[in-house]
Amino acid sequence: MKGTILKMLGSIKNTFLIILLFFTVLTFAQNRSLFEQGKSLYKAQKYQEAVNSWMKIIYNEQHASELYFNLGNAHYKLNNIGPSIYYYEKALLLAPNDADIKNNLAFAENAKVDAIESLPKTIFYKWYHTISDVLTFDGWAYSTVLFSICFMLFFLIYYFSYSERIKRLFFAAATFSIVFIGMSLSMAYSIYDDAIKNQPAIIFAESIEVREAPNLGSEISFTLHEGTKVQLVEKVTDWALIEIANGKEGWIPFSDLKEL
Numbered sequence: 001m002k003g004t005i006l007k008m009l010g011s012i013k014n015t016f017l018i019i020l021l022f023f024t025v026l027t028f029a030q031n032r033s034l035f036e037q038g039k040s041l042y043k044a045q046k047y048q049e050a051v052n053s054w055m056k057i058i059y060n061e062q063h064a065s066e067l068y069f070n071l072g073n074a075h076y077k078l079n080n081i082g083p084s085i086y087y088y089e090k091a092l093l094l095a096p097n098d099a100d101i102k103n104n105l106a107f108a109e110n111a112k113v114d115a116i117e118s119l120p121k122t123i124f125y126k127w128y129h130t131i132s133d134v135l136t137f138d139g140w141a142y143s144t145v146l147f148s149i150c151f152m153l154f155f156l157i158y159y160f161s162y163s164e165r166i167k168r169l170f171f172a173a174a175t176f177s178i179v180f181i182g183m184s185l186s187m188a189y190s191i192y193d194d195a196i197k198n199q200p201a202i203i204f205a206e207s208i209e210v211r212e213a214p215n216l217g218s219e220i221s222f223t224l225h226e227g228t229k230v231q232l233v234e235k236v237t238d239w240a241l242i243e244i245a246n247g248k249e250g251w252i253p254f255s256d257l258k259e260l
Contacts, residue, residue, distance in 0.1 A: 038070065047077045065095035069104070076108055082226040082258075084108045086202040089229070089260050113207075113225035118245040132191055140188035144181055151177035199232040201242070201257040210250030214239030221250040232259060 038053035051074045057067055068091035075084035088105035095101060135143065151174050158170035206226050211218040214236050224230070224244070233249065234241040240254045 035067065035070075038074075042070065042074055042077075045077075047074045050074045051078070063090075063094070065091040065098065065101065067091075068094070069098075069101055072101075072104060072108065076104070076111075079111075081108060081111050082202055082204040085112075085227045085229070086204070086258055086260070089200070089202065093260065108227070112227040114228045116228070116245045128190075132187055132194075135187075137188055137191045137195065140184050140191060143184040144188060147177050147180040147184060151181060199259065201230055201232045201240075201259045203228045203230065203252075203256060204258050205252075205256035208252050208256045210242070210248075210252050212250065214241070214251040218251070222248060224252070230257065232257070 034053050034056050038050040041047075041050035041053060051071060054067060054071050054074070068087045072084045072087035072091060075081075075087060085105065085108045088101055088108055091101045092098070092105065154170045154174040154177055158167050158174055161167050161170065203224050203226055208224050209220045210222050210224055212221050213219075228244070230242040230244055232240055233243050235254060238254050239251050240257060241249060241251055242257070243249045
């Protein structure tokens with residue numbers, strides 16, 4: 001009886017996996033068809049129809065840098081500056097070294113109304129980012145593990161060796177390993193902390209008044225326009241506290257921006 005039940009459960013599991021595989025393949029085929037359809041519409045200069053086709057892929061929760069890049073191109077052709085910058089930025093998150101994305105993003109940003117100068121960066125800030133950009137968060141985490149293994153190996157060789165020369169050599173190697181463990185661990189935590197705090201968003205409203213408090217009766221601090229990139233600092237009900245590149249902060253309705 002027990003064996004029969006196990007066979008039935010195995011059969012149900014296999015059937016479920018086959019159905020899941022079927023729907024996965026079907027969804028992939030549909031998304032590929034929609035993507036190619038969008039490309040054909042774009043070539044025919046039917047940009048809004050192309051956007052509609054590609055957005056169906058987004059609704060299917062499929063994401064790819066090529067998809068976002070094409071959406072950015074179509075919105076740029078439609079003169080939708082905010083959405084074009086938004087989708088180029090989304091594409092850049094998935095393919096940070098893609099030259100075409102960077103180039104088109106620069107063109108879209110040139111069409112913005114706002115020209116905000118960033119705060120000057122200190123030499124320590126530049127050093128930190130030069131070092132942190134060498135590896136990703138995962139890369140620094142793996143480096144920590146690698147240096148930890150090296151430390152253990154070097155220490156064991158030092159401990160069990162009878163030669164004074166080898167002892168000095170591997171003691172120095174173990175010491176340097178500890179330094180690199182500390183550095184890589186520190187960089188991993190710093191990059192993770194930066195990623196948590198980093199909440200960029202793009203202004204989608206054509207023009208929006210940034211206020212001193214989260215209500216329409218408060219004083220206006222400054223005005224922003226479509227396509228400007230901001231940092232989302234805090235959200236209170238339907239309002240967002242934002243910070244722009246020059247360090248200024250203010251409140252805008254949350255519906256007037258879109259998080260990346």
